[in-house]
Structure formats: structure tokens, C-alpha cells
Amino acid sequence: MLYWQGMENELSPERLAQVRQWLAAIVPELRKVGLVGAFNVLLETPLGFLTSQLLWVGQPLLRGAVYDSLAQLLSTAEGTAWLREALNQIAERDIQQ
Numbered sequence: 690m691l692y693w694q695g696m697e698n699e700l701s702p703e704r705l706a707q708v709r710q711w712l713a714a715i716v717p718e719l720r721k722v723g724l725v726g727a728f729n730v731l732l733e734t735p736l737g738f739l740t741s742q743l744l745w746v747g748q749p750l751l752r753g754a755v756y757d758s759l760a761q762l763l764s765t766a767e768g769t770a771w772l773r774e775a776l777n778q779i780a781e782r783d784i785q786q
Contacts, residue, residue: 700758704754704758705758707754709775712776712779716780717783740763741761741763741764742760
């Protein structure tokens with residue numbers, strides 16, 4: 690599992706688990722409508738930072754710890770790498786099934 694220095698201080702293991710569960714639920718839905726590629730583009734490093742800023746601004750409307758956690762993860766290259774790894778693990782699980 691990928692961690693960056695100080696990650697434990699920013700997001701608890703419980704919140705990271707919430708993000709993993711959310712990703713596991715949303716990725717199949719995105720696949721159904723053909724938006725997985727668009728989601729992956731939003732995780733690219735420069736766009737990931739912009740996406741994090743949009744999540745911070747939209748947070749009052751979105752209401753959820755997952756969105757707050759995504760914003761925190763996307764605000765750094767290391768957090769974006771963590772998200773990519775989590776998505777890759779979901780994809781590998783889907784392939785094995």
C-alpha cells in the first residue's frame with residue numbers, strides 16, 4: 690500500500706477505507722455509462738489539483754466525508770498516486786472475477 694510521509698496525520702485509516710469503498714462502488718457505475726476514462730483524466734496530477742479545489746468549493750453542496758477525503762488526496766501528487774493505486778486494485782479485482 691502506498692503511503693506518503695504524514696499521510697496518517699491527514700487522513701485516518703477509516704477515512705481511507707471509506708474512499709476505497711466509495712471507489713469500489715462508483716467505478717462499476719462509471720463503467721456502465723462509459724465515464725471511467727473521464728474519471729481517470731481528473732486524477733492526472735495538474736487536473737487532480739484543480740479537481741481537489743473544485744471539491745473544496747463544492748463541499749457544502751456534496752456533503753460527505755468522502756468528498757473531503759478526495760479533495761485532500763487530490764491536492765498532492767502523493768495522494769493522487771494513492772488514488773491511482775486504489776483504482777488499479779479495483780481494476781485488478783474486476784479482471785480476476
